[in-house]
Amino acid sequence: MRAIIMKEFGGPDVLQLQEVPDPSPRAGHLLVDVTSAGVNYADVHVRGNTYLAPVSLPYTPGNEVVGTTADGRRVVALTSGGGYAEKSLVHKRAAWDVPDDISDHQAATLALQGNSAWHVLFTTARLMAGETVVIPAAAGGVGSIAVQLARQCGAKVIALAGTEERRQLALELGAEAVVDSSSPNDLAERIKDAAGGPVQVALEMTGGKTFDAIVDALAPRGRLAVYGYASGEIAQVSVRALLERSITVGGFWLPSLYADRNALPTSMKALYGWVRSGSLQLIAGGTYALREAAQAHRDLESRTTTGKLLLDTNG
Template sequence: MRAIRMDQFGGPEVLQVVEVPDLEPRGGHHLLQVSRAGVNYADMHVRGDTYLAPVTLPYIPGNEVVGRTGDGKRFVGLTQGGGYAEQAHVHRRTSWEVPDGVSDEQAVALCLQGNSAYHLLHTVAGVQEGQTVVIPAAAGGVGSIAVQLAKAIGAKVIALASSKAKRQLAEELGADAVVDSTSENLSEEIKEAAGGPVQVALEMTGGPTFHSTVAALAPRGRLAVYGYASGETTDVSTKVLMERSITVSGFWLPSLYSDRNALPTSMNALFDAVRSGSLRPVLGQVYPLSEASAAHAALAARAHTGKLCLDTAG
């Protein structure tokens, strides 16, 4: 089968198309003929050797796939690598049969990023009706879903995005206000848009954006951190946290893989929302498998909107 393999860490150019042996059936897993593989910031961190879990080279990246089993059933699943390939193993506990009415592209958008958005809002931050929540990268994979899920809760959404077109998309998805995420006065602009400090914020950029987001929180505010897309991890002053009784929580989706209830609950809710029309995953560009490096370059440039994925037929 064809796969994208890294033999060294580095830029997008290290993602090379290779022929590797076909996979054999594995106990406790579904063996999928992959149709779509999701592309995520986590994959960029793997490629640059900055991922939370170290990987051993050579390595096939990719943590989410959708495809069919030998008997024709369609599954979407989370992997721990190996997704950028024509075949993949998905564990039965972290894979779900895709219902009719949900496309392959929608399913792969829900798997890693949809689950992340759901648990950031419900499990980590505990967003409640009437609260104000800041959502970064609101036109991206996690952000675009989080905007819609937060509105479904009844929250007021302040969406951050880096371009006029992305901010317009966030408004179309239901955001109550939008803010330029590149602003040098980000914390003040968030508070102005919200009508004061906010109760909840999600954060995935790191560096100065992290500190600006903390500064926009109200006393007893809650920050849920799920990434550092800028490449900068960030220290936070305990003095700052204590002065306003701020809670900062980290989130990494694989921490839920062993929970028998968390992911099935969120996946069922996400599938139902898509089928009812109350959730519209924003689908970005689909790249041929052979152009994985171009997909990574687009993600790094933050020029995309919605979910990027790879088509294994290309």
Template sequence: MRAIVMKKTGGPEVLEISDVPELTPPRAHRVISVRKAGVNFADTHVRTGTYLADVELPYTPGNEVMGVDDQGRRVVALTRGGGYAEQVAAHRLTCWPVPDAVTDEQALALTLQGNTAWHLLHTCIKVSSTDTIVVSAAAGGVGTLAVQLAAQAGARVIGLASTPSRRALATELGASAVVDSRSDDLTEAVLDAAGGPVTAVLEMTGGQVHEQLLATLAPLGRMAVYGYAGGTPAPSSGRLLLERSLTVQGLWLPHLYSVRGALASSMETLFAAVAAGTLAPVLGQQWPLEQAAEAHRALENRTVTGKALLHVSD
């Protein structure tokens, strides 16, 4: 079968199409014939050797897929790598049938990024109608879903995005106000847009952006951190945490893989919302499997809006 294999870490050029043996699934796993594979910032960290978990080379990236399982059902699955391939082995606890009312592309958008958005809001932040919440990368895969879910929970949403068209999309999805994420003084820009300190922040950039957004929080505010797309994780200022009694919580979705029912429940909720028309995944660009390197370049250059994916088979 065909798969993207990286034999070393580095730039997008290390992602090479190869022929590899077909799979023999481990116990409690099922083989999925992949139709679509999600492309996420976590994959770029794997490729550059900056991922939260070590991987053994040669390695096939990709942590989410949509396809057909060995029983002929349309399914989506979360994996621990291997998704950029014509077949992948997925554990039965992180594999879910797709309802007829949900398209292949919509289902894939919900799998990693939808679950991330849902658990950032409901497991970490515990969002409510009293919140004013900042959503980083509001036009991205997680951000477009988080804006909608937070607004539907009654929260006032401040969306961050880098271009006028991306900010317009955030507004269309339910943001009450939008901010240029490249503002020289991001703290002041957010405070101006919100009319004062906010109660919650979803943060995925790291570095200086992390510190600037932390400073927008009111006393007892909460920040949920789910990435460092800027390349530099930022430790939170201990003094500021104490001065304002702030809470900062990280979320790495694989920690929920073994929590029985956690992801099954959120997947059921997300599927139902899409089927009912109350949640609309924003579908971005699609590349053939052999152009995985181009997909990574687009993601890193911030030219992708919504869900980025690889087309593997029909």
């Protein structure tokens, strides 16, 4: 089969298309003929050797796939790598049948980014109706879904985005107000101005000075849910700041739910229903041929893409 192989860590050019053996069967797993593989910022961290879970080289990135099983089922699945390939071995517990009225693009978007948005909002941040929540990268894959889910639950959304186009998209998706996140300077004050005061809940995935600014924007007893560090800088939390305002900080990493028998099936069922009803709009960010994986990474890192990026294994 064809697959994207990394033999070293580095820039996008380390992603090389090669012929490799098919995955070997394993108990409890399904062999999927992949039609689409999702591209996520976690893959950028893997490529740069800054991911939470270390990987051994050579390595095939990719943590979500859509495709068919040997018995003809169309499934979407989460993987621990191996997604950028024509075939992928997936655990049965992290694979779900795709209903006929859900497209491959919709299924791929929901598996990693939809589930992440759901659980970072409702499992980690415990967002409730009537609260104000800050959502970063609000036009991106996770952010664009989180804006809509938060609005559906009755929260007021302050969306962060780095360009005017992306801020306009966040407003169209239901954000109450938008804030330019291209610079952390005065970001806390600009968030509070947009919200009409400190906020009860915030999501954070940038790190560095942006992390500090978002902590500063939280109200006493505020809750912060951290699910990434796109800047590459892992912030050092000021315990003094947490104590002074009784702030709660929770981390979220989707693989921590893979072994849970109820969490992801529950959110996938709900997300399918919201898409089916028209309550959740999924943004297509572009589809690349498998051989164009490096370009997909360049575009994702440029912070100019919106929505979900996919690799087509036929290309």
